[in-house]
Amino acid sequence: METPGGHAFGSSEPFTLGVEEELFLVDPVTGSQVNASGAVLERVPAGTTGRIERELHACQVELITDVCTRAGDAIEQLSALRRAVLATGTGLLGSGTHPSAAEGEAEITDRSRYERIRELLGDAVATPVGGLHIHVAMPDPETAIRAFNALRAHLPALQALGANSPFRHGRDTGLASAREVTVRGWPRSGVPRAMAGFEDFTVATERLVRAAEVPDYTWFWWKLRPHPRLGTVEIRALDAQTRPEETAALVALTHCLAREAASAPARPGPPAEVLEEALFKAARFGTRARLPDAEGHPRSLPEILRETVPGAREHAQDLGCEAELEGLEGLMARSGEARQRETYELAGLEAVLRELVRATNPDGAPSA
Numbered sequence: 001m002e003t004p005g006g007h008a009f010g011s012s013e014p015f016t017l018g019v020e021e022e023l024f025l026v027d028p029v030t031g032s033q034v035n036a037s038g039a040v041l042e043r044v045p046a047g048t049t050g051r052i053e054r055e056l057h058a059c060q061v062e063l064i065t066d067v068c069t070r071a072g073d074a075i076e077q078l079s080a081l082r083r084a085v086l087a088t089g090t091g092l093l094g095s096g097t098h099p100s101a102a103e104g105e106a107e108i109t110d111r112s113r114y115e116r117i118r119e120l121l122g123d124a125v126a127t128p129v130g131g132l133h134i135h136v137a138m139p140d141p142e143t144a145i146r147a148f149n150a151l152r153a154h155l156p157a158l159q160a161l162g163a164n165s166p167f168r169h170g171r172d173t174g175l176a177s178a179r180e181v182t183v184r185g186w187p188r189s190g191v192p193r194a195m196a197g198f199e200d201f202t203v204a205t206e207r208l209v210r211a212a213e214v215p216d217y218t219w220f221w222w223k224l225r226p227h228p229r230l231g232t233v234e235i236r237a238l239d240a241q242t243r244p245e246e247t248a249a250l251v252a253l254t255h256c257l258a259r260e261a262a263s264a265p266a267r268p269g270p271p272a273e274v275l276e277e278a279l280f281k282a283a284r285f286g287t288r289a290r291l292p293d294a295e296g297h298p299r300s301l302p303e304i305l306r307e308t309v310p311g312a313r314e315h316a317q318d319l320g321c322e323a324e325l326e327g328l329e330g331l332m333a334r335s336g337e338a339r340q341r342e343t344y345e346l347a348g349l350e351a352v353l354r355e356l357v358r359a360t361n362p363d364g365a366p367s368a
Contacts, residue, residue: 006202007141008231012067014139015259015319018232019074019251020064021240022055022130023082023360024098028091031353033059033101036090037109043088050077052085056114057106057128059098061085067137070320071252079244079362086361094360096130096165096179096239099340099352103127103169120214124185127169130240131179132162134251135232136258141198143262144226147233148201149194150261151224152269155237156278156291157304158257159223161328162238162250163286164336170349176286176337179239180279188212188220190276194269201226223279233258237279242336242359249327255319256312270294286337302332 025036035058044052051064063081068074085092106128108118118125138144163176175181183189188208195201205217212219218229223237235254241247270278274292281289290298309328316322334342339359343352358364 007198007228009138009141009144009228011231012137013069014137015255015262016137017068017071017074017251017255018065018135018137018230019068019078019247020062020133020135021078021094021247022060022062022132023085023240024093024095024128024130025059025061025085026091026093026098026353026357028086028089028357030350031091031093031100031357033093033098033105034090035059035107037061040085040088040090044084045087048080048084050081052081054109054111055128056109056117056125058109059101059106060128060130071248071255071324072321074251075244075248075324078247082244082360082362091357092360093353093356094130094164094240094242095336095340095356096163096177097127097168097182099167099356100170100349117219121186127182129179129182130165131236132238132240132247132250134235134238134254135227135230136235136255137232138226138262141226141228144228144231144233145195145198145201146264146266147258147261148224148226149266149269150264151233151235151258152191152194152275153294154257154261154308155191155223155235156275156282156289157301157308158235158250158254159237159279160282160286160289160291160301161253161331161335162241163283164239164241164246164340166337166340167344167349167352172341172344175284176289176335177239177283180237180283183221186221188222191223191272191279192225193272198226239336242339242356244362245327246331246336248324249331252316252319252321252324253309253312253328255321256315256325257308259315259319260311268294287332287335305332
């Protein structure tokens, strides 16, 4: 709840967690995309912890956890929400893009906000995308800005690890994350500059709201943003994941990095042009990307993680996510993008769809 001072920072226990995932509704046998969110929500069983919401496109639902203390708790809630949706008889597909749906097949959900987005963005929203959004509660506005500034540098590595959308409109895009490249067609979808403080953020967002002629900052689809209404910093750069354990690894790493960023001394972040290059390389090559540092020197993702993960591990015990963080090794070995391409090479796109449907079911995906 927003406080009289205009933000909700400090209203929740610091460094608690909330996670949202946008999943595709599909035929449970073939994996074909279906515009069924209204019918699905009418049939969802009552009593599940968390929320299930309709999304911009009628072929998707958003699963939203309650406030959680640990990454494992968030994954348990998301898995239960997946089961609740599957109990209606539909299928679910976790990926940054639907691999085979044609452009324009997805209908816009009949809500005023979504109709306004369609009016403002036109065909930029013709292709739906599935994202994983991670909120970490911050104790006060200035800590939120410090964490936001520090997390900017981590976005390319997180995006590379989470790349899970090589196929779009029935073809291999040559990208690890077609979602990232699709979203680049939206306004206010990149990464804002580092902020001098909360007042700087407030002035900047008020100016951009006027320029864009939108109601408020929730109409900014930045990859990373302070979220004063919720009292969090929100990381939005990741593709939706197929397997719950892969989601768990990414949530755990992000949670630890956010905790570290909130307490670490301020240091200069990457220049905007270098960060933009790094984000594209992450989308193009995924875990094989060579990502430039702040000085522009390319470095492999394993090299970056060897420096990053030890600092994250220092917070893992306090945050209760040591086991989930171990899943990073599996993601590096076989990311979501790599799994999709391996299946395609063996049996084609129809097999990719079937495997994504099977593995998105929390009771259908093996842990190995």
